[in-house]
């Protein structure tokens with residue numbers, strides 16, 4: 001993999017994400033916890049620890065790595081790491097499960113080994129339903145069921161000066177409910193479905 005040689009200060013203002021990378025210390029955001037998902041064989045999931053109102057921030061998606069990908073989002077052409085690392089390169093196929101696209105050629109990856117800071121738990125949110133095939137019928141079922149069950153969505157935090165990707169409640173969520181995000185068909189198809 002080619003490493004990035006252009007200085008950060010040239011690239012990131014263009015991205016309008018100057019502080020996207022890395023984790024801020026000691027953020028007092030503790031509205032979620034991890035636990036076994038209610039979705040069979042989905043591993044761990046994210047749950048709210050108190051009732052939250054529609055529109056409220058739940059937690060942040062950590063940009064432990066900022067990936068620069070080719071136009072079609074295939075090959076990785078560069079990677080910039082955040083300030084806290086487990087040592088995992090975050091560029092393998094298994095890390096793609098924790099990758100979130102943020103622009104045409106950029107995505108961020110949360111490190112699943114870094115799982116103690118509740119301010120940065122958004123990379124543990126599951127989709128209520130996986131896309132199991134690419135037939136029109138299956139895609140329509142996925143879109144409907146995943147979309148209906150989603151109770152949270154990703155959005156850049158602070159639109160005027162984007163710096164972090166936040167996970168926000170779509171609707172009121174009761175204490176103890178699992179948080180679901182609709183990953184979209186593209187997520188599942190680009191990973192060979194499940």
Ligand SMILES: C[S@@+](CC[C@H](N)C(=O)[O-])C[C@H]1O[C@@H](n2cnc3c(N)ncnc32)[C@H](O)[C@@H]1O
Nearest residue numbers: 042043044097098123124125126127128129130
């Ligand atoms: C962003 S991670 C979510 C956290 C993950 N469940 C964990 O235990 O670390 C995304 C991965 O979770 C699993 N997953 C999420 N939603 C799922 C679902 N509805 N059915 C099966 N697996 C799911 C898949 O392996 C997916 O690639």
